[in-house]
Amino acid sequence: MDRHLTLAVCQTGPVQRSATRAETVGRLVHLLERAAAAGAELAVFPEMALTTFFPRWTLDESEIEGFYEERVPGPQTQPLFDAARRLRLGFALGYSEIADEDGRKRRFNTMDLVDADGSLVGRYRKIHLPGSEASEAGTTVHLERRYFEPGNLGFPVFAYRGARIGLALCNDRRWPETYRMLCLNGAEVVLIGYNTPAVLAEAPTLDHLRMFHNHLPMQAGAYQNTVWVAAAAKAGVEEGQALIGGSCIIAPTGEIAALAVSVDDEVIVHRADLGLIDTCRRVNFDFARYRRPSEYGLIAERAGPVA
C-alpha cells in the first residue's frame, strides 16, 4: 500500500521585538494558507515562532513575561488553530511555554503538534538547551539556560494521519541521540524548528560552515535512522542578529528533497514517500535485525579512563 504524507516547511523571516502577537500569528496563518494551497497535509513552523528570539538578551523577570504562552491555544494564538480547522491542515508550532507544574511556574522551550481539527496531538519540550545561564565574555549571548528548564517529556512520537511523528527543537538537531531516540520510538517523520545565528563570537573561523553544520546532522540523522526530516528556520536579520535560513525537507536517503532559498517568510513542500523508509531500511538500517544494543552496553561499560 502506498503511504505518502505531503509535508510543508513554513520558514519565517525575522520576528522583531516590536511585533505584536496578532501580527505574528497573522503571518503564520498566511503561511499555513500557502501550505494548504500547495496540497500540504502537515506543516512545521520554527522554534519560538510567536516571538523574537529573546534569549539573545539578558532580561529580568519583569521583562520576559510577555514572551511566554500560559495556554495554547490562547486568545492571541486561537486564529492559527481556527485556520488549521478551516484548512484541514495540522501543524507543529514552537513557542516559549510557562506551565504550572509541581506547584511552581516552570518554563520550557516547547513544540506542539496540532491536528487538522485544531486539537492538540502532543507536546515536546526541548531537551538540549545550548548556551549558558549568564553572558560569558567572548561568546555569542545565548541564554536559553537562563530562561528554560531542560524538557521533561522525553522523545515522544505521535500518530498523525496514519504516520508516526517526532518533534525536536534547534540544538536537538545536532545530536545523534535525538533521531535515534525518536526512531527507536518508531518515528517516520521528524519535525524541527530552529533559530540559528549566522555567526558565533566564540568561533568566527567556523562561520563559513554554519549552513554545512545545519544540514550535515539532519541529513546524517535522516539517513542513519531512515526517517523523513522537515526543518523550519526563523531566518534573516532579527534585532540586528543574522539568523541562517536553509529550511529543508530531507529524505531517508539523506538527500535534500526541498530547500528554502530566502531568509524570509517562505513555504516549501514535498510529498514524502513513507515507503522509502522501508526501502532504505532493507539496504542497511533495519534496527531489529542489525543493531547490537548488548554490545553497545559493553562498550559503554568499558569506556573509562585509559590506564
Ligand code: CDV
Ligand atoms: N536555538 C538554538 O538552539 N540555537 C543553537 C545555537 C545557539 C548554536 C543551534 O544549535 O543552532
